């Protein structure tokens with residue numbers, strides 16, 4: 001089936017809850033920023049960059065993703081990155097987004113926290129005013145770095161808590177269990193921040209339990225390995241704990257060999273609050289619509305299932321009641 005026959009999925013009003021802004025850096029913008037900032041890239045052209053996007057696991061991807069982020073230096077670069085993502089959302093009828101950013105990827109290179117945040121926030125504000133896309137911003141800690149570094153990052157964020165709704169946990173999962181950050185997350189909750197964490201992407205179902213019990217997350221990012229633990233599946237369904245699932249990411253990073261093996265619809269049918277998201281669309285071959293289309297092609301996603309997946313995202317989002325009702329009404 002071709003994409004043209006899936007126009008209904010582009011038209012479907014959507015919500016995105018798992019998107020790394022740095023992962024929306026398209027090769028074209030990467031080259032433009034490299035030129036603007038006088039940075040040398042290890043690629044000759046856009047085609048060479050795209051050809052390098054063959055990953056056999058999460059770490060393969062992360063190595064290239066952190067390298068790409070080196071072109072982001074000035075506030076305007078972060079604005080342009082965020083604005084490009086929001087423009088894509090507009091084209092694809094995404095009505096609300098809760099993106100992640102990774103401050104440590106930038107502060108560790110000498111880019112100031114406020115430079116990163118101001119660029120992103122200015123674009124998100126424009127996104128609401130000019131495109132009608134509402135948003136909430138989530139700051140992630142890199143889990144391959146230390147607890148101490150995460151505490152320092154949280155301290156840098158303290159003057160900006162009016163524009164950051166929560167904290168998350170990303171980067172290399174295996175060997176860096178959620179509980180490594182229990183104390184940082186406790187402090188974040190004390191500050192009134194919501195918490196989410198990547199767990200059960202490559203790591204075991206056990207990490208999903210500790211994200212829930214130790215970090216007290218409101219949502220689990222990915223969480224697809226939960227299916228290995230029957231008790232956990234029951235718990236997720238009973239508590240309506242949302243999972244922000246990223247189908248194209250999972251196949252690109254070989255979490256599943258093929259989209260036909262993806263477990264998102266099995267979990268949906270078992271009453272788990274699963275949602276569809278794009279993760280790092282510039283690296284994984286697609287934004288929100290392409291993720292839904294991939295499910296339609298491989299798993300015969302029905303209109304009722306697509307609509308339920310979006311309703312789950314609205315339920316799992318951090319929006320106020322009025323916006324929640326407005327978005328639900330659009331889904332009929």
Ligand SMILES: Nc1ncnc2[nH]cnc12
Nearest residue numbers: 020170171172198279280
């Ligand atoms: N899929 C992913 N898992 C962990 N960390 C990430 N950072 C960006 N994308 C990620």
Ligand SMILES: [Zn+2]
Nearest residue numbers: 020170198279
């Ligand atoms: Zn992610």
